[in-house]
Amino acid sequence: MELRHLRYFIAIAEELSFTAAAARLGVSQPPLSTQIQDLEHELKTQLFVRNKRRVELTAAGVAFRRYALAILAQVDEAAEQAHAIGLGQIGTLDLATTGSVLLGPLAELIARFSTRVPEVMVRIQEMPPLEQEAALHARRIDISFLRGPIGVSDLATELAWPEKVGVVMPLSHALARSSEVALADLRNERFVFLRLKDSRFARYLRDCCVEAGFAPNISQQVVEAYSLLSLVAAGLGIALVPEAVKELSRPGVIYKALAEPAPVADVKMLYRPDHSAVVHRFLSEAREFFNDKRGQ
Incomplete structure (x- = not known):
């Protein structure tokens, strides 16, 4: 049994006409009839009563229709969930930072991201800088916000915002x-x-x-x-x-x-190059957010 059998069955059950169901599905009637016959053969029971004047569901067909609709609904939901996950719209994002970094615009970014992508749960963890780098490598966190300099070369690094x-x-x-x-x-x-x-x-x-x-x-x-x-x-x-x-x-x-030349406290985003779709979505939102900030 394949999903197309269920979809063909539902179309006929709703139209109560092989001709109308074939037109709705965009297929010719003979292959549609063959698919239903194959389905009935597999189930070892008749789903429709057919004659020249009408098509009706059998008792088995009525019961099968209920389960077929539920299965197709679950398939559609699974497809939507998979698509949303692939777009980074669903999931969990673990961010690590220090308290002083949270004094900057990071909290505002997180609030905006949570409004735009509400199905992603953002979790903030405060930890010392070197512990953040270890947590990134161990995949306990997804993105770290740190003040430079950065001492690891196998992590992707980009400027979040400049600071003096x-x-x-x-x-x-x-x-x-x-x-x-x-x-x-x-x-x-x-x-x-x-x-x-x-x-x-x-x-x-x-x-x-x-x-x-x-x-x-x-x-x-x-x-x-x-x-x-x-x-x-x-x-x-x-x-x-x-x-x-x-x-x-x-x-x-x-x-x-401090008078120039003076030290800087620029904040960097660190993340693994092989990041997830959720991380990719957050980084895109972060770049837009920080570009807007720099343009103000």
Whole structure:
């Protein structure tokens, strides 16, 4: 038994005419009759009563019609689901990032994507940067949003959005009233820093200090950039932070942009080259979203 047998049967059951059913199906009547005969032979029962004046369903035909309709409905639903999955419209998407990245436009992107593609469940996981790279390789996540530099060559990488680096210091600091602060001006300061063992971005900031002529005197290290503000407010040092952190208010501290040339905190999207249709759909939406942002 094949699906065409069911479709031919349903057409005749609804039209109660082999001639009308053949016209509806776009086939000639003799092959249609042959297919129904084959179906009845396989089922070992008669589905239609035929004579020169009319076609009627037998009791077996009435019962078979109910099941045939249900089977064809399930086939159509399965086809629609498969098509939607192939277009990336159904599924689960696991994103990994850090709290400071979520201070930028990522949350807005996720909200827009969820509105446009509501059948995809987006799950956000916060984890340290190096753990995100490991999770990508292990296929525990689909896309990672990280600040550069990126140290893996087998993952696809593209810019999500550009961001600058600034310095957070107490309001009472001597440089707080300066119109411009250069990285080299901070050579004698005590720093609170992102944890170097967890973040290539933290190591990049340290290397930028070295290039500016000094090794930073680091008193404390934390995982998240926004935690640095509390340490600065407590007087434990100053901090180099992504620009997005300035959106967080904290009494007693001030954010100052660094003079050029200055470190950058650009956010990159990382993903496996052999990604799924859902990931492909999200990346397309992300590129459109970030292009719109850059055009504003």
